[in-house]
Amino acid sequence: MSKSASAMVLHKFNEPLEQREFPLPDLNEGELLVKISASGVCGSDVHMWLGKDPRLRLPMILGHEGVGQIAKLRGERHNVHGVPLHEGDLIIWNRGVTCGRCYFCAVKRTPALCPNRWVYGIMTNCADPPYLRGCYAEYILLTSNTDILRISDLIPHSKFRTPNSEFRIPNSLIDPAILVSAGCSGATMAHAFDLHSPDVGDTVVVQGPGPLGIFAVAFAKARGASEIVVIGGTPSRLELCRKFGATLTLNRNETTVDERRQHIMDLTDGRGADVVIEATGSSEAVKEGVGLVRNGGCYLVTGFGNPEGKVELDCFADISRKNICLQGVWVSDTKHLLEAVRLVIDNAGVFSALAVDKFPLAQATKALEAMRDKKTLKGIIVSS
Ligand SMILES: [Zn+2]
Numbered sequence: 553m554s555k556s557a558s559a560m561v562l563h564k565f566n567e568p569l570e571q572r573e574f575p576l577p578d579l580n581e582g583e584l585l586v587k588i589s590a591s592g593v594c595g596s597d598v599h600m601w602l603g604k605d606p607r608l609r610l611p612m613i614l615g616h617e618g619v620g621q622i623a624k625l626r627g628e629r630h631n632v633h634g635v636p637l638h639e640g641d642l643i644i645w646n647r648g649v650t651c652g653r654c655y656f657c658a659v660k661r662t663p664a665l666c667p668n669r670w671v672y673g674i675m676t677n678c679a680d681p682p683y684l685r686g687c688y689a690e691y692i693l694l695t696s697n698t699d700i701l702r703i704s705d706l707i708p709h710s711k712f713r714t715p716n717s718e719f720r721i722p723n724s725l726i727d728p729a730i731l732v733s734a735g736c737s738g739a740t741m742a743h744a745f746d747l748h749s750p751d752v753g754d755t756v757v758v759q760g761p762g763p764l765g766i767f768a769v770a771f772a773k774a775r776g777a778s779e780i781v782v783i784g785g786t787p788s789r790l791e792l793c794r795k796f797g798a799t800l801t802l803n804r805n806e807t808t809v810d811e812r813r814q815h816i817m818d819l820t821d822g823r824g825a826d827v828v829i830e831a832t833g834s835s836e837a838v839k840e841g842v843g844l845v846r847n848g849g850c851y852l853v854t855g856f857g858n859p860e861g862k863v864e865l866d867c868f869a870d871i872s873r874k875n876i877c878l879q880g881v882w883v884s885d886t887k888h889l890l891e892a893v894r895l896v897i898d899n900a901g902v903f904s905a906l907a908v909d910k911f912p913l914a915q916a917t918k919a920l921e922a923m924r925d926k927k928t929l930k931g932i933i934v935s936s
Pocket residue numbers: 594595596597616736737
């Protein structure tokens with residue numbers, strides 16, 4: 553193993569990332585050094601790169617969606633299933649690290665809301681040791697309190713395991729690149745479904761056919777929704793949603809708000825959808841989305857990672873008279889990461905569509921540009 557790691561550093565907003573070498577750290581008890589196999593480029597990475605996130609302290613290494621192999625560990629480390637971890641294991645980890653002791657962690661059991669939560673590749677800085685806290689790098693150092701999932705433990709027996717096999721699944725069975733989206737958009741959508749799940753036979757409407765919306769379609773299908781309607785503006789993305797299980801797609805550039813509403817009402821005997829999921833990050837979508845929810849239904853707002861404007865709602869007609877649940881969704885917990893990874897593994901064939909545009913580490917800036925220019929649905933940085 554070399555003594556240093558290459559990483560792409562964000563040193564100035566809206567400028568190409570700079571390739572730098574960092575020394576590999578000595579490990580403290582319980583820490584893991586992970587060789588990154590694949591790192592997802594999230595929409596919020598583009599936002600950060602452009603200087604629109606006030607939380608950042610430069611210089612830093614972006615990347616909060618990583619999958620990799622354990623290169624080194626110090627002491628005994630276990631995954632969330634209580635299984636000891638070994639060098640060579642392919643793992644994914646909760647991008648957020650929480651304190652476990654505050655009101656939100658310990659009393660309300662909602663660690664996503666922990667005020668002490670910090671995130672790899674977002675609230676981290678590479679000016680000082682141990683430097684390697686983001687995924688746009690050859691290696692990342694994970695703290696002893698980071699929650700770890702081992703991929704081979706998540707592959708169902710019925711699919712790949714033979715009855716008497718020694719349950720060590722070869723890492724090569726699953727392409728790490730298809731797992732990265734589970735780390736952020738997948739886990740966030742699992743959180744939404746944890747807060748409010750459709751019933752079997754329900755009608756679900758998804759606004760926005762990006763990675764979040766695609767996970768919404770896949771979870772809705774897995775939870776037994778009968779009708780899954782996706783509203784979006786890019787035909788190729790809507791087509792992809794149909795592969796994931798959407799039963800109807802509506803192009804917002806070819807239909808009016810009233811026409812789309814009529815489609816949903818026709819599908820539901822005039823009631824409206826049981827669950828509507830906002831996955832656009834656009835305030836305009838919210839007014840329309842609330843109008844599509846049936847009386848007593850739920851509107852899940854998942855797409856806002858940053859302030860994106862306001863919306864006017866009629867408190868009587870839109871909310872109380874309809875008795876709707878208006879549910880915001882903020883990031884995710886380890887439970888949600890686990891559910892998202894399982895969903896991807898169970899549907900690996902279709903999810904491979906989210907792992908098409910791969911970039912070597914040195915071209916991380918190109919991956920950000922492709923995401924910024926909407927030339928790819930998902931950019932993935934892979935180790936060469
Ligand atoms: Zn993200």
